[in-house]
Amino acid sequence: MPFRTSVWLAVLICCIISTATIYFATKWEARIVRSPTQLDGTVSDAMLLTMSAVSQQGCAMEPKKASGRIMLWVLFTALMALYAAYSANIVVLLQAPSNSIRTLHQLAHSKMTLAANDVDYNHFIFSLFKDPDHVSIYKIIQPEKGREQFYELNEGVEKIRQGLFAFHSIVEPVYRRVEETFLETEKCDLMEIDFLGSFDPFVPVKKDSPYLELLRVVFKRIRESGIASALAKRLQVEKPKCATKQTAF
Structure with missing residues (x-):
């Protein structure tokens, strides 16, 4: 899923709140002015307008007063941003490298x-x-x-x-x-x-060899002085870094 469950629940709650605010705004408008393309202030009309915004289809009926139109503009703008984020997440999921093969x-x-x-x-x-x-x-x-x-x-x-x-x-x-x-x-x-x-490579040494402690000290000094890491960087090539993973889409 492109979004987590909490995001979908937040979208659902916002749609319910938008439906309620449009309902109260259009119900107040219906008492003041009447028009053939005006919402009649019922719950069904408010739900129809919200569903048309969710499906990005629009609706023939619309609020006529400033309060209803402001709410309608906020609803369509928020859902447009939601669709843009949803599409971007789909593209990122399609372009992301697969981790299904690890063994x-x-x-x-x-x-x-x-x-x-x-x-x-x-x-x-x-x-x-x-x-x-x-x-x-x-x-x-x-x-x-x-x-x-x-x-x-x-x-x-x-x-x-x-x-x-x-x-x-x-x-x-x-x-x-x-x-x-x-x-x-x-x-x-x-x-x-x-x-x-x-x-990792190792050096075989005879048991109880007098050189054992000498080799241990020398190898530690080589590692601590940075000679080992310098040679490793010179001879070994690091895996190419993925610098543009987040901006690939």
């Missing part, structure tokens, strides 16, 4: 086209996994019969931009290409799922 299981059973970067290690790395989700993705990308879904990096990123396409690759070159070719609004549709289950 490998959802990706393997989705209708998206699955492919991988055409590099040497990608041709055998899929066969190392034995769980059902990885095997399903492996059979889609490297089927026993038919064309294998391997693409050069630039071609794969372009297919990502076109939509409904998942591309397995190291993220750094993909993000660099995305920064070069994607529009700002297209960056908001990117979604990343870890396929390999990567972990």
Whole structure:
């Protein structure tokens, strides 16, 4: 729903109040002047005028005095703003990126086209996994019969931009290409799922080694001095930021 339930209740209450004020205004007018196109001051006429404003259709009968016309102008202006906000919310919902695919299981059973970067290690790395989700993705990308879904990096990123396409690759070159070719609004549709289950690197050390404490101190100093973060920023590319998500419509 574009609006919350509380907003719809507030709109309903405002319509009831508007109907009541139009009723009292037209009932007072009916005692002073009579006209063929004038409301006769009944509840049904007030409800008809309110419903015509809600449906943006207008009504042949209308108030003749200033009080009734002011109320009618306020009603139509408020509902016009409501329709503008409703339409804007619909557009935002249609353009918002989907979060329905967050896991490998959802990706393997989705209708998206699955492919991988055409590099040497990608041709055998899929066969190392034995769980059902990885095997399903492996059979889609490297089927026993038919064309294998391997693409050069630039071609794969372009297919990502076109939509409904998942591309397995190291993220750094993909993000660099995305920064070069994607529009700002297209960056908001990117979604990343870890396929390999990567972990932080570590240094194996012999038990009770005299170098254990030395390595621990050195690694802490590297992290505290900012060398580790500086190298990470130099070698790793951050995910492109979605800068225009709120103003896409």
